[in-house]
Amino acid sequence: MVSNPAAVVEAAGRQVRVTSPDRVVYDPTEATPAITKLAVCEYYAAVGDALMRAMGERPTAMERWPDGWREGMRLATSTQDRDADGFYQKRLPRGAPDYVESVRITFPSGRPADELCPTEPAAFVWAAQMGTLTFHPWPVRRPDVDHPDELRLDLDPQPGTGFADAQRVADVARELLVELGLRGYPKTSGNRGIHIYLRIRPDYSFEEVRHAAIGFGRELERRDAGVTTAWWKEERGQRIFIDFNQNNRDRTIAGAWSLRARPGAPVSTPMTWEQLAEVRDPRDFNLTSVPDFLSDGDPWAEMDDEAFSLEPLLNLWETLPGGELNFPPDYPKMPGEPPRVQPSKKVAAHWDDQGNRIEK
Structure with missing residues (x-):
């Protein structure tokens, strides 16, 4: 050949x-x-x-x-x-x-x-x-x-939910950001989800950025019953999961303008809030259509114009109830982390107050 x-x-x-x-x-x-x-x-x-x-x-x-x-x-x-x-x-x-x-x-x-x-x-x-x-x-x-200069909010639809649910939650997130004096920049994930980026001052550790995402997610839970920050899938239900762990060191999501390994070569496409509200099928934004979409201007062109403090979100982390949440399984055990066991399989007597297993 x-x-x-x-x-x-x-x-x-x-x-x-x-x-x-x-x-x-x-x-x-x-x-x-x-x-x-x-x-x-x-x-x-x-x-x-x-x-x-x-x-x-x-x-x-x-x-x-x-x-x-x-x-x-x-x-x-x-x-x-x-x-x-x-x-x-x-x-x-x-x-x-x-x-x-x-x-x-x-x-x-x-x-x-x-x-x-x-x-x-x-x-x-x-x-x-x-x-x-x-x-x-x-x-x-x-x-x-x-020191991250980006907070990333990953709105991940769980089984029984879809892109329209993520759009609704994204609008609630937009309103919350405005109330806090922050500006978020949304994009499609290239699948069913939505990502919201916030340019931040590089003054914080990965752990602090993760806590800010948890605080933000918990406030979204208060405002919309269709949102969850539950780490264990068995507790999420048919809701939009705010994947706070995407803000950990070496945790990444598909970048802006990236193709995805899905039918039709969809693209994770940055948008204005107005453009996002009009999307009916995120698959319409793909390799064949996105260059024309971008020719009208980059919706994220102004993102670097202002970097924000994380204090409003860290205040939510400090004041809303819930405490620390689980880290991914490949991470070392972190201070204050709950037990790394599914809630349905947890036997309370086998774990101490710091989430460490008690060896019998």
Whole structure:
């Protein structure tokens, strides 16, 4: 078999070589044609300026699908999961071009890594050439990787709820932010959820930002019965879960303007609040339509104009009842954390007041 010749994609004046340009990355759907590797690379070149505003200088994990994405394919859940079709690349691979830069970050375990740090649009195109579909940036920038400059509110629909429910909760969140003197910037998740970003002063630890997200979520629970901050799935019900743990160190969500590994190449699309309210199907915002949508202006262009204090949200954390919530299972046991056991399986006598298991 004769392989297809490589193509070249230009990104902000730099040429990036794309091998196997005709490889189908997304199968056709009723709404979108088959999408090739070249089309993915051209998409990231087309939205390069907006990508740099959202992700420039940020440590960024790459969600790679080397053979493209198809229904039924699976993303690896750990480094030992070698039979999966896609995986997270958290260390910049060897052999990257000189213009593809990295930054040293530290995982919760204390282990360091040199992760992709985009400094120009061509870095995204190079990553797409390497099979990256989704970019997962940290909420920090290279000058200070230990203090977030972004609070991220992840509105995650649980079974029995959908995008319309997330829209309703997002509007409640918008009203609360306005009351607190804060400005949030929403985007679709590229699936059924909604993300709300808040530019903050880089004066806080990851733990403080997480507590601010919990405080915000608890106030949303008070205002809307369809919201929950319950960590255990068995307690969430048919509500919108505020995933506060996405604000932990090395926890990321799909970045702005990123493609998602779902039918039709949907995009996690930044919007104004007015635009978000008008969306009926988030799948309408995909690789084929988003460049035209962005041509009318970047809805997040002003995000860096003002950085806010977290004190209003930390006050909610301090004053609303509930205390500490669970961390992800791969985290070390944290101070004040409840027992890491499903409530339905918990036997009170087996745990002390600090959430530590009592060995018999």
